């Protein structure tokens with residue numbers, strides 16, 4: 001169902017081969033956007049593109065490791081070459097390493113910082129000139145409720161998500177004059193490959209459920225619906241905000 005008018009809009013989604021990113025890519029395409037589906041495996045992105053095309057949508061698969069600035073520049077160039085512009089960037093790629101800080105290798109810390117924080121920074125930096133040229137843009141970053149509250153064994157994850165939350169506010173401040181909206185989503189617990197092992201453990205699942213007033217685990221589509229709204233011109237006067245899509249987790 002086409003809920004928001006994203007016709008003629010061009011979107012890049014990172015980490016879109018599966019999970020929340022895939023849900024976002026499908027939803028933006030369903031609402032009329034041309035979607036550049038990116039992730040570390042181009043082959044997996046092509047499967048998402050096939051799904052979009054089966055539903056008469058338009059999409060392109062490109063390989064993108066968000067820690068590699070050369071690849072980011074290539075994605076920006078190829079997107080503009082094929083579709084002429086970039087209207088929407090969804091910074092979705094992320095990883096979660098569940099360990100207490102003193103049990104983490106420094107290489108693991110670097111990896112989580114680079115993918116979760118430096119990745120969105122570099123993607124945003126490289127897309128901005130194209131948005132500024134058109135005096136139009138929507139940047140939507142997938143943060144987390146872990147950007148607002150602490151989670152056990154998640155110090156670096158929480159650090160990266162908290163940084164994304166406040167960077168979103170700052171970028172909105174800089175980019176209002178360019179009519180570029182910068183917002184974020186803070187998902188609660190969403191059923192994806194990232195959370196599969198946790199959710200298969202009944203004890204962990206019950207503990208998580210105890211914190212969700214709405215009484216169910218989230219789905220990628222819950223996040224995708226919020227992204228489609230923030231990407232639309234119905235959300236034109238909203239910027240610098242983080243929308244929690246968490247079944248009420250952050251209420252207590």
Ligand SMILES: NC(=O)c1ccc[n+]([C@@H]2O[C@H](COP(=O)([O-])OP(=O)(O)OC[C@H]3O[C@@H](n4cnc5c(N)ncnc54)[C@H](O)[C@@H]3O)[C@@H](O)[C@H]2O)c1
Pocket residue numbers: 014015016017018019020021038039040041064065066067092093094095096115142143144145186187188189190191192193194195
């Ligand atoms: N699932 C949840 O409960 C939950 C909750 C809050 C926030 N989030 C956030 O939502 C986003 C998506 O998570 P998900 O649950 O779909 O996880 P997921 O593991 O299913 O998907 C993450 C995607 O990111 C990709 N990725 C990993 N490293 C990358 C890199 N270097 N470059 C490009 N892509 C890379 C993976 O290949 C994968 O497709 C993440 O930022 C995550 O932190 C998830």
